[in-house]
Amino acid sequence: MVIALAAVLILVLTACGSSGESFSSGAKDDSKLKVTTTIGMITDVAKEVGGEHVQVTGLMGEGVDPHLFKATQGDVRKLDEADIIFYNGLHLEAKLGDILEQMNEDKPTIAVAEAIEASKLLAGDEEAGEQYDPHVWFDVSHWMTVTETIRDELMKIDPDHSEDYEKNAEAYLTELQELHTYAKVQIASIPEESRVLVTAHDAFHYFGKAYDIEVRGLQGISTASEAGVKDVTDLVDFLVERKIGAVFVESSVSSKSIDAVIEGAEAKGHQIQEGGELFSDAMGPEGTEEGTYIGMVRHNVDTIVGALK
Incomplete structure (x- = not known):
């Protein structure tokens, strides 16, 4: 069944093109549990919780946009060889998500974000087929739930090392709680009238809700839909009216659209600086x-x- 499915995956995914090389945590070690992940944020948690007992292979590295990800034959092989797969879910990985759901018939394939209570999820872009906003990692408390999910699934598939997985997760959860508090305190130090985060696409709404900062994105939740002239004009008008002094680019999204916003504001006599590069989907x-x-x-x-304080 696995071999047959892998053949189908190769036909389906390679038709979409190539996304570049995937990356892993080191040379192959057959004595370790083979874990394959999608986005880097999940890869990092799997390494932290799994520790010395896992060999983690991430499909999406630096600067890779998961909304537009196109798997290669090498990616398919890594999925097929895995003992367990962790991915975000909530339609973040687009077409790849459908394939991963099918792979769950042959091995544990876990959509970690879907372990979060539905009542805590934000609405997505229904026109893009997204019931919920998938960018849950921007609320660190949600990522603590994801950490617990990865811990539980590793303990389930590899009970011999359950004690180590539990110990690693406990230490990491303590660090995440400290990070959650740090973010709250630091964002609260920005004057309320300046506490507005403007980015290239709508990836930061969980961040805004968790840390009390207003969020505006030029593009929608998915980068698959490009910003139009009206989107730029509306955002420029908002920036001028609110006298916002900085906007931010994202490492996995082209800066062209934000550059157009800055130029548009300048044309109306309002100077805006590029506040820096943020990491959103990678x-x-x-x-x-x-x-x-x-x-x-x-x-x-x-x-x-x-940039805003």
Whole structure:
């Protein structure tokens, strides 16, 4: 069944093109549990909780937009070889999500964001087929739920190392709680009238709700839909009216649309600075602070505060 499904996956996914190379946590080690993940934020949690007992392979590295991700034959092979797969779900991975659901017939394939209570999820773009906003990692308390889900699933598939998974998760959850508090305190230090976060696409609404900052995005929740002239004009009018002084670009989204907003505001006599680069749908380079979930969130918080305070 797995081999047959892999053949179907190759036909379906390679027809979509190539997304570039995927990455892993090191050389293959057959003695370890093979874990394949999609976005970098999930990859990082799997490494933290799994520790020495897992071999984690992430499909989406630095700068990769999961909304537009196109799997290669190599990606399909990594999915097929995995003992367990973790992905976000909530339609973040688009067509790949449908394939992953089918793979659940042969191995544990877990949509980690779907473990969060539906009442805590924000509405998505129904026209794009999204019932819920998938960007749950921007509320650190939600990512704590995801961490617990990954812990429980690793314990289930590898009970011999349950004690270590539980211990690793406990330590990581403590760090996440500290991060959650840090974000609240730092964002609260921005004067209320300046506490407005304007970005290229609507990825930060969980962040806004969790840390009490107004959020505006030029594009929709998914980057698959491009911003139009009216979107730019409406955002420019908002910035001018509210006297907002900074907007932000994203590492996984082209800066062209935000550049157009800045130029539009300048044409109306309102100067806006580019407040810095935020990580939204992808983390920073592997091996850097921003290449970890905690480092990514701290970078975003510090960049926002530095530009708006």
